[in-house]
Amino acid sequence: MTINKLFLSSFLFLCQFISAQQDTISLQEVKISDSQLKKFSSTQSVQQLNDSIISKNQASLTSLLNYNTVIYFKENGLGMVSSPSFRGTTAQQTAVIWNGININSQLLGQTDFNTITTQDFNSIVVRAGGGSAIYGTSAIGGSIHLNNELDFKDTFSNEVKLQYGSFNTFGAHYKLVASNDKWSSQFSLSRNSSDNDYDYLGTTKKNENGQYENSSYSLNVGYRFDSKNIIKLYSQFFDGERHFSGTLTAPSKSKYLDLNTRNLVEWDGFYGSFVSKVKVAFLTEKYKYFEDKEESFFTNGKAETFIVKHDLSYNINSRINLNSIIDFTQTTADGSDLLSKKRQVTSGVLLMNHQLLEKLEYQLSLRKEITNTYDSPFLYSVGAKYEATKKYTVKVNASRNFRIPSFNDLYWQQGGNPNLRPENAYQYELGQEIGFKTIRFSATAFLNKINDLISWKPNSSGIWQPENTKKVTTYGLESNFTFDKKIGNHAIIWSNNYAYTVSENEETNLQLIYVPFHKLTSTMSYSYKSASFFCQFLYNGKVFTSTDNFYELKDYSVTNLGFNYEFGENNMFKAGFQVLNVLNEKYQSVVSRPMPGRNYSINLIFKL
Amino acid sequence: MNFKKVVLLALLSPFFFASCSNDEDDKIETPLGAYDNGVLILNQGGFGHGDASLSFVSNDYVSFQNNIFSVVNPTLTLGDTGQDVGLYNDFAFVVLNYSNKIEVINRYTMVHVATIDSGLSNPRYIAFANGKGYVTNWGNGGSATDDYVAVINLSTYVVSSKIPVVEGPERILEYNNKVYVAHQGGYGYGKTLSVINTDSNTVAATIEVGDVPNSLEVSNGSLYVVCGGKPVYAPLETAGKLVKINLANNTVSSTIDFAAATHPSNLDIESNSIYYTVGSDIFKVNVDGTTLPTTALFSTTAQGVYGVYSFAVKNNSIYVGDAVDYSSNGKVYVYSSTGTLNKEYTVGVIPAGFYFNE
Numbered sequence: 027m028t029i030n031k032l033f034l035s036s037f038l039f040l041c042q043f044i045s046a047q048q049d050t051i052s053l054q055e056v057k058i059s060d061s062q063l064k065k066f067s068s069t070q071s072v073q074q075l076n077d078s079i080i081s082k083n084q085a086s087l088t089s090l091l092n093y094n095t096v097i098y099f100k101e102n103g104l105g106m107v108s109s110p111s112f113r114g115t116t117a118q119q120t121a122v123i124w125n126g127i128n129i130n131s132q133l134l135g136q137t138d139f140n141t142i143t144t145q146d147f148n149s150i151v152v153r154a155g156g157g158s159a160i161y162g163t164s165a166i167g168g169s170i171h172l173n174n175e176l177d178f179k180d181t182f183s184n185e186v187k188l189q190y191g192s193f194n195t196f197g198a199h200y201k202l203v204a205s206n207d208k209w210s211s212q213f214s215l216s217r218n219s220s221d222n223d224y225d226y227l228g229t230t231k232k233n234e235n236g237q238y239e240n241s242s243y244s245l246n247v248g249y250r251f252d253s254k255n256i257i258k259l260y261s262q263f264f265d266g267e268r269h270f271s272g273t274l275t276a277p278s279k280s281k282y283l284d285l286n287t288r289n290l291v292e293w294d295g296f297y298g299s300f301v302s303k304v305k306v307a308f309l310t311e312k313y314k315y316f317e318d319k320e321e322s323f324f325t326n327g328k329a330e331t332f333i334v335k336h337d338l339s340y341n342i343n344s345r346i347n348l349n350s351i352i353d354f355t356q357t358t359a360d361g362s363d364l365l366s367k368k369r370q371v372t373s374g375v376l377l378m379n380h381q382l383l384e385k386l387e388y389q390l391s392l393r394k395e396i397t398n399t400y401d402s403p404f405l406y407s408v409g410a411k412y413e414a415t416k417k418y419t420v421k422v423n424a425s426r427n428f429r430i431p432s433f434n435d436l437y438w439q440q441g442g443n444p445n446l447r448p449e450n451a452y453q454y455e456l457g458q459e460i461g462f463k464t465i466r467f468s469a470t471a472f473l474n475k476i477n478d479l480i481s482w483k484p485n486s487s488g489i490w491q492p493e494n495t496k497k498v499t500t501y502g503l504e505s506n507f508t509f510d511k512k513i514g515n516h517a518i519i520w521s522n523n524y525a526y527t528v529s530e531n532e533e534t535n536l537q538l539i540y541v542p543f544h545k546l547t548s549t550m551s552y553s554y555k556s557a558s559f560f561c562q563f564l565y566n567g568k569v570f571t572s573t574d575n576f577y578e579l580k581d582y583s584v585t586n587l588g589f590n591y592e593f594g595e596n597n598m599f600k601a602g603f604q605v606l607n608v609l610n611e612k613y614q615s616v617v618s619r620p621m622p623g624r625n626y627s628i629n630l631i632f633k634l
Numbered sequence: 635m636n637f638k639k640v641v642l643l644a645l646l647s648p649f650f651f652a653s654c655s656n657d658e659d660d661k662i663e664t665p666l667g668a669y670d671n672g673v674l675i676l677n678q679g680g681f682g683h684g685d686a687s688l689s690f691v692s693n694d695y696v697s698f699q700n701n702i703f704s705v706v707n708p709t710l711t712l713g714d715t716g717q718d719v720g721l722y723n724d725f726a727f728v729v730l731n732y733s734n735k736i737e738v739i740n741r742y743t744m745v746h747v748a749t750i751d752s753g754l755s756n757p758r759y760i761a762f763a764n765g766k767g768y769v770t771n772w773g774n775g776g777s778a779t780d781d782y783v784a785v786i787n788l789s790t791y792v793v794s795s796k797i798p799v800v801e802g803p804e805r806i807l808e809y810n811n812k813v814y815v816a817h818q819g820g821y822g823y824g825k826t827l828s829v830i831n832t833d834s835n836t837v838a839a840t841i842e843v844g845d846v847p848n849s850l851e852v853s854n855g856s857l858y859v860v861c862g863g864k865p866v867y868a869p870l871e872t873a874g875k876l877v878k879i880n881l882a883n884n885t886v887s888s889t890i891d892f893a894a895a896t897h898p899s900n901l902d903i904e905s906n907s908i909y910y911t912v913g914s915d916i917f918k919v920n921v922d923g924t925t926l927p928t929t930a931l932f933s934t935t936a937q938g939v940y941g942v943y944s945f946a947v948k949n950n951s952i953y954v955g956d957a958v959d960y961s962s963n964g965k966v967y968v969y970s971s972t973g974t975l976n977k978e979y980t981v982g983v984i985p986a987g988f989y990f991n992e
Contacts, residue, residue: 275684276714276732323776440867483959487897487913488941489865539961572983574962577685618684618714 932973
């Protein structure tokens with residue numbers, strides 16, 4: 027096939043290595059599209075949240091990550107716009123990667139974590155630290171990977187989950203997995219809605235105009251032609267309607283609609299020591315904002331992204347793997363307040379993983395993008411992992427990462443600045459992991475120097491405009507402690523995360539707003555036979571809410587309890603009961619926007 | 635408010651506007667008792683943050699206090715996005731744009747009197763005439779046809795009627811029992827004034843001025859209007875104008891054009907001199923002047939003021955409000971009539987207006 031030769035030559039162009047072929051196909055490369063996640067992340071800290079953790083948590087990605095990782099979230103009230111701060115960085119400096127494709131909004135440069143339904147994915151992986159060399163824009167603080175794993179083994183399962191809770195919160199989720207050695211398919215359908223009219227503790231007010239509903243589906247199909255060729259389709263759709271809630275002092279009557287579609291077709295070829303993945307993706311995002319939900323007028327914006335990608339992996343020998351990626355991305359965007367623009371970016375990526383010694387592995391990543399819209403720096407990552415003993419591992423990594431200006435930054439009619447440069451960051455980290463049978467401990471220290479931070483401020487004519495101004499240094503420590511023990515029918519898992527984060531504006535030496543110095547999460551799960559119990563705890567330290575650090579939101583802690591019981595033939599039924607914010611903590615994640623007090627949720631799962 | 639459509643960006647990306655607050659102040663302040671013989675400073679507060687506040691500086695500069703409403707009324711919150719203060723009899727009417735309400739307080743003691751929270755939609759500025767209050771309202775910013783002037787009954791503190799007007803009614807003033815409304819334009823670009831008959835509560839006349847009239851004042855029977863012109867991001871940028879209107883017949887008696895791409899604002903007239911600002915610079919011209927000064931009276935750049943956010947002239951003192959980065963507490967600078975900096979205060983977030991409380 028000529029097209030095949032073209033890919034091959036592109037690989038050769040990039041790396042110029044030819045060697046004897048070897049037949050080692052990693053199972054991971056068959057199962058997930060994002061093969062770099064496994065192969066090129068070992069010198070950094072990676073945390074995987076699998077099915078069992080996902081199903082314990084509330085349906086939004088915000089809730090899952092807030093209670094199980096060091097990432098800090100600010101939420102404009104429950105279910106409203108939610109944005110992360112990872113390692114003290116801004117919301118646009120965390121990348122969300124869907125099956126290997128960066129899906130941060132082209133308009134805003136960030137992902138709203140309340141528009142992702144976690145149950146649509148098999149695994150969600152948090153990769154801390156720089157990842158721009160592999161994943162491109164925004165992977166500065168870290169990246170969140172949403173993966174659908176396609177397994178080619180005989181499986182047939184149906185699952186229905188129904189959930190009902192306080193504030194008329196309703197959730198329904200259906201998932202079908204059907205596969206054999208030729209086909210692998212997954213289909214899931216989710217629906218979530220809530221009146222979300224919780225009381226503001228300590229006041230006579232309620233959360234008004236906060237109702238939301240969303241539907242999503244995910245369809246993933248793989249077909250294996252022969253031992254060498256697999257075709258895969260990944261398809262995802264999210265349709266959400268939220269009313270933006272009022273605040274303690276301001277009413278609201280607005281409404282916001284999101285419509286996101288993501289489609290990816292992939293052809294995987296396994297040719298001896300070569301693995302080729304050809305990907306074509308088409309992503310769309312649309313929003314409509316109704317200032318007054320009773321009226322027909324609105325403002326809107328949309329972006330369409332078309333991606334062609336060739337990912338070629340080559341095992342020189344059992345110790346050295348080379349991987350090249352050539353990516354062409356074209357995005358067109360327009361909107362009622364946005365100039366209509368097109369952006370084309372071509373990127374070349376070269377990755378190498380070398381098991382130098384039995385105990386020492388190092389990795390190199392290089393990326394260069396070519397585009398006419400911004401000056402693209404040369405990005406890289408260099409890292410090493412040293413397994414001193416079976417129980418003790420040291421990791422070190424340095425990288426240069428960036429965040430490209432979003433369409434809103436560049437082309438917002440009222441103030442957009444087409445001359446912006448990408449934000450860029452140098453990051454250094456040192457991690458240590460200690461693992462015993464029941465206890466695992468890890469600690470990672472990081473330092474991140476961010477230049478050319480884009481911030482919107484008024485110019486001398488009073489027009490708000492983004493500029494590359496600030497320099498920010500973030501540094502801190504992330505740690506995880508996990509205790510995992512089974513004795514007979516008893517099983518205990520105790521997982522803890524703690525982060526200390528300083529994120530300082532270099533000019534003023536003041537902490538960035540909405541970055542807590544301290545964040546702690548702790549989850550204890552205990553199960554005995556068919557019954558299980560868990561307790562989740564979250565502590566967020568105080569955050570400053572003004573750049574002069576004069577105003578602040580006080581720290582808060584939230585505790586959730588849950589109980590699950592499995593019964594019926596083959597444990598086909600599972601019933602759960604949760605008490606959220608059991609201590610009725612009165613807290614705000616964003617100023618003037620109280621979060622709910624104690625509330626309840628029940629769920630039923632049927633497995634067929 | 636220069637936020638306009640950028641507000642949506644703010645709603646979508648919480649990190650976008652670098653600002654916020656909470657009201658819990660560590661220091662326990664005690665009320666000064668009397669807040670007269672001084673200037674009330676309205677601090678707009680961060681949009682969506684509910685931290686609008688009032689500050690007070692006495693005329694002799696001996697007393698200064700921030701958060702005077704909260705100090706006197708510790709259980710109450712002033713509201714979100716303070717837009718204007720109107721002084722009438724013993725009362726101060728604080729217009730809170732994003733809260734869609736007006737707080738009525740005793741202007742001398744700061745004791746809360748009443749709240750007007752119905753009948754207002756995107757309220758902007760307030761004036762008083764014929765025993766009634768008149769408040770400009772944008773309605774929905776995205777609609778050009780739902781704008782109105784709310785008429786307030788000053789004994790019951792309710793909106794008694796609404797006078798429909800064209801898009802974007804902003805500054806409003808009373809003269810000879812008539813009310814003059816400048817249509818800055820809201821989300822669009824206005825270019826007219828409405829004249830309201832306060833007996834019939836109807837629009838009696840419309841006067842065409844320049845693009846984007848942003849401030850106005852009466853002196854010697856003439857109404858002076860500073861029009862900012864359309865900004866650079868408008869489809870066609872226009873320069874500002876200084877327009878003089880003969881109030882006897884509501885006609886434009888003279889217009890002075892600003893240089894291209896010059897966008898003046900903050901008109902204030904004191905002792906027969908017109909003051910206005912362009913960016914960080916303060917200009918002064920005689921009310922009868924026929925040309926505009928080419929050099930500024932002085933510039934505020936030495937204080938780091940990046941565009942004068944609020945401005946007033948009183949008794950030979952020039953007051954400038956600096957919004958700094960719109961997140962931090964703002965600054966107020968008091969200059970002599972020649973531009974010597976006399977006083978400097980750190981006030982609340984985004985100082986938006988000065989109201990002389992004699």
